[in-house]
Amino acid sequence: MSINLDEFYQTFFDEADELLNDMEQHLLQIDPDHPDEEQLHAIFRAAHSIKGGAGTFGLTILQETTHLFENLLDQARHHERNLDAATIDIFLETKDMLSDQLNAYRQKTEPDQQAYERICAVLRALAEEHSGEAARATAEGQVPGSQDNAGSAGAAAGSAPEGLAITVTGVDSDTAASLLEELSLFGTLSDQQHEDSTLSVHLVTETGEEDIHAVLCFVVDSDQIHFGSANREAVGSVPRTIVVSGVDADTAAKLGEELALFGSLSHQQHAKDELQVSIETETGDDDLRAVLCFIVDDDQIRIEHGVSPPVTPSTAPEPVAEGSETSAVDGQTAQKHDANSTLASNRDAAQGAATPAEHSSATRTTGDASASRADKSNASGEAASLRVSIEKIDQIINLVGELVITQSMLEQSSAEFDPVTHGSLLSGMAQLQRNARDLQESVMSIRMVPMDVVFNRFPRLVRDLAGKLGKKVELVTEGKATELDKGLIERIVDPMTHLVRNSLDHGIETPEKRRAAGKSETGTLKLSASHQGGNILIEISDDGGGLSRDRILKKAYSSGLAVSDAMSDDEVWQLIFAPGFSTSEEVTDLSGRGVGMDVVKRNISQMGGHVDIQSAQGQGTTIRIVLPLTLAILDGMSVRVGEEVYILPLGAIQESMQVTDDNLSSVTGSERVLYFRGDYLPLVELWRVFDIPNAKQEVKQGIVMVVQSEGRQFALLVDQLIGQHQVVVKSLETNYKRVPGISAATIMGDGSVALILDVPALSRATVKREAPQDSRRHEAAGLH
Amino acid sequence: MEAAAADHHKIEGEGHEFLVFRLGEEEYGIDILSVQEIRGYEGVTRIANAPSFIKGVTNLRGVIVPIVDLRLKFNIGNADFTAQTVVIVLNIGKRVVGVVVDGVSDVLSLTTDQIKPAPEFGATLSTQYLRGLGSLEDRMLILVDIEGLMTSEEMALIDEAT
Structure with a gap:
């Protein structure tokens, strides 16, 4: 009796990898002074999921590390801990450690025990350092409500000791008793009721809804548990107040009519272009909102819960946080249920996070941060993507290739037929050709992956390298959505990493040098991707010192390459691709050994592409890589x-x-x-x-x-x-x-x-x- | 012509099944389990600067398959293409290779005691790739370790690195 667990392990590893990548992205984007709530939640959730998986598979070391990490993150997201650059560094380091541990487990070995103990010690120290300040931090945590409504509402709901209404259906009195016992461990219980095999209770606790849910799941099924308001699943009819701003009397009347279809309106008032309706309905907020959106804009609508006291036996609504539009309990629900409004606020938040802040390492990522955040929000919705093995896709591509070949064989043979007598056959052939081509095109597009995947690796690299080199670098990315064949994506990473390292090491100067040259202290490294005909053009440009023609010529001469002063700039730049060529005065551990540029060039040639360089002394260097879109x-x-x-x-x-x-x-x-x-x-x-x-x-x-x-x-x-x-x-x-x-x-x-x-x-x-x-x-x- | 290897099961008494084919006047046998299918000889695309016994590559349902002419490899007969000339498509490891032979006669089952060790002879076919000689009444079958032969360096079908 053996169950093959490998597949499950594999899924867990893949997911954990993805989660860690997400986590890193968020950690890099986060602004320590004004952390975005959504991001803090996302980081926490990632750690939490990994911990859960690690526990399931018995990966003790991974579980322990994530556990400590999670505690810290939990404090951070509840504003019990102030983030600073050093903390974020530790978090990033922890993330790396988690990656290492994960890889070790993947190789079926135990992770490095020493490294594990070290990181645990670091995390514990960080936890203790702050535990004294926790009380003060909690008070502070309430303050930053200025950011954006959705975010702070979610935070407020999750952080401060909060009344949480819990309803569990289909439980007998014994189970109810044990549930209450479990719940009492989290905080103070009140208003306990057990009627018609439904248990409802009010709990004042600091523990997040997710955790409570997880605990209750040991006793009852997930779908028996309902939290707070009926936002997740409508439980009975819920009284709500709907406020629609900026509407005239006609529209107000229309809205009233629409709403009346959903349930009984108890109170309707229209004053100062604002319509207020109290409605008791079983319909969820989203649906109400969706209907109203036909008449007014989404941002005009506000739905409030709780015209009635915080807890009523049958409905159990959630105490509302500062009249916010969302009554969702945590960030996740807010995101799912109110996709529109959170999207908008996410964008604001992401921009907020991207505003200049004195980051100790002076690196920040801008570019299309907001766009990627928006994508993320979409991605967190369900079924946005499907994980399919590459082999399956390649098989489909092969088969479609066959189909196209068969089709053109048929076409050649059918060309001999008389168009008059075989009209329908020929028109059928023409249609088959179109369909086959379309099919081929869409199948090929499955293999296409946005450059995002490549670019995402660099914020971290740039941050770390800039820190190490004592340089200030801003990384700008453009054209993240540009798509490239997966096979090429994998192969472009190494050459690009090399070029980025080179730019940071040799290209961008130290702040002092830059100041002396009359440039801003912060250098800019720009990565961009765009389509150009059937090719993709990837540019890596910096505003650093540029290549030195004299130095390259001198070096080339001394290493015995055939050079002359009459060579054009382009020819001179091409010299740096010669094997073993380096103009760097000193060899650093980053670059300068001269291996690399020739490898870069060879790799790119192997992919059917080519590299060229534009450079102006004192102004910077641009390296352009032109690649075919696909190899297939x-x-x-x-x-x-x-x-x-x-x-x-x-x-x-x-x-x-x-x-x-x-x-x-x-x-x-x-x-x-x-x-x-x-x-x-x-x-x-x-x-x-x-x-x-x-x-x-x-x-x-x-x-x-x-x-x-x-x-x-x-x-x-x-x-x-x-x-x-x-x-x-x-x-x-x-x-x-x-x-x-x-x-x-x-x-x-x-x-x-x-x-x-x-x-x-x-x-x-x-x-x-x-x-x-x-x-x-x-x-x-x-x-x- | 699809897969003569219909019966994959071993016959009692440790018997091995061999696909018997002709090269000139000689009869050869290869392990039936390496045979994927047998098909007619179709035009191949020549590969420049390849040894002469590599006829080229052909399209087998979308897969590019090299075709080896064993008659040229073993220096047998005049290597003409007649109606009987067929290609035995072999599945060796993860690779697919086609072999041109003068004709396939039958599938025979030989017991271990019917297989005699091969004597040492010339350099054309090293005994390394011979499993022995099969004797069946008045016929003699040259039993080739086709897998060993096809993956050998002298066939030059695969890169040395792999």
Whole structure:
């Protein structure tokens, strides 16, 4: 009898990872002086969920750490603890520790005991340090009501000793007794009633609703428990006062009519453009609001509970916090039930949090913070996304690729039919083509992931690095929503991390230097992503010192690279991509060892992209990465050589033409170069590289394509251009191996296989052949 | 032609089932469990600078599969393509490889005592990849360890690194 728990573990690990990431985002965004309530709650909830999961799976160390962490967070969200930068640092450190522990558990090992003890000690110390001030802090906690209504309402409801009405249905007197016993542990009970197997009680406690709920769940089922007002689940009819501001008499009358449909109106008053209606109804706040929204705007409506005393046996409404529009008990319910209004206030809050504050490490994240917050709120709603394994998606993509191929095979065969007699077949084919293309497009979009995922890693990195380097850096991100294939997303992270480190280490100067240069002390590092045709453009720009042309040239000269003073700036900048190149005067633990830029460039080339640099001394550096949107589909040109068909990536093609012998000159006897617009381009003859029989060997008979890759141009001789296709890229390596000069394969409309040319490899082949020591070797060998 | 491997179960007496195919005049046998399907020979796309016995790659329901001509590999016969020429699609490890042979004759079950050790001979097919010689009445089957052969370095079907 063995149940495979691995799957559950996996789910827990995945979720915990996500929660930790969320937590980090919130910790970074939070402004210690004016913490956003929603964020504090979100952080707490994340810790709480992890603790719960860890407990379930018996991951003791993780559970213990989160427990201590959670206590601190709980105090923070209840304003019993003032946040400061140091505390946030500790929180971030704790988050890292949790990640480590989680990874250890994932590897089926026990987390580092010493690290665990250390972090626990830190957390305990932090807890004790503040326990003395708790009383004062609690009093202070009431103050910051100025922020935004929804937030502070949620906080007030959760923090100060608060009357909480609890109703439990379907319990006998024994259970009721044990429930009361449990509840009495939390605080003072009053107004206990047990009638018709329904227990209602009023509890004054500091404990959050969630915790009480969790405890009660040991005794009864979750759906038997009801808290506070009927906001979660309407329990019986609830008296409410609805106030609608800014309405004239007509509208007021209309509103009254609408409301009368829901229940009995006890009191209706219209004065000073404000309508006040008392209504007793079973309908929930949301529904009422939704109906009224047809007539007036959401922000004109205010729904209040509690025209009656705090506790009545059957209804048990919640004492209302300062006439706020939401009567939800905690942040979570506020968010779910009142999505509209919280969204708006979240945005305000997020902006509030993003206003300049003297952060000790002087790093803050701005950019589209508000937008991402808004997304978050949406995401916390249910079923916004679905977790599906990549394999399943890839399988769908493969199958759809097949479908498209089959479709084009059918299309080719049906083209021979007489349109008059087979009209319906042909129109059916046309429709099939459209549908197949649409299907392919939507399936491909499943793999697309917003750049957000990448950008989100950097606030933390920048914060830590800037702190370490004693620099002030502001990170700005743009175009977070730009989408990129998941496969590429994963591979872009490392190169980008490298570039960001470089910018921080070498690019942005220290505050003193910046001041001396007449710049603001805080440097700006900007990450942006945007679509450009079929490509994505990622820019990493800083307003630092820029690259030094002289230094690069000097260094290049001393390391034996072929350089001259006449080189253009662009050529000089490209030198930093040479292996082992570094101009940094000292090697730091961050960068400067010279490994990196060449790796960056190689990684990006492997993804089919390229990098270039713009830099102005004293003004900063911009590194631009251009990548294809996806690796799964390629726009290509099919070319014929002999009897074989090859696909050339469209992005690499610059021009194609027929040339005469006049444009060709031979070099060292066998090699030839093409004179093209003032440049001599090496000529690569595809028939020779691939040893293709029956090809047109004379240059003037064939077509010469000028192609570019990795910033290098060369001319490629083929027999004939066939046409442009969008092809599904299939790996050759699945069942075979890597073939020099070929990047992948694809299936053509007729079901045959065509090979996709690896342009960078072909260009490297020419480079090798140009090098003197290789000149005598056979071309094909140069491809290795 | 789909999956001659209909009966995967072992026959009593430690018997192994072998798919028997012809290369020229010789009869070879491979473990039926490595066989995915048998199909006709269709046009392949040549791969530049590959050994001659690698005919190229073909499209097997959307999967790119390399095709090896065993006749060329073993230097047997004249490697013509006739109506009988078929491709045995093998499933080896996680890879799919097609093998061109002169024809498939039958599926035979051999008991261990019917399999004789192979004597040492030339370099074309190293005994390393021979499971032995199967004797069945007057027929002799050359039993090939197809999995070992196909993953071997000399077949050059996979990158050395992998």
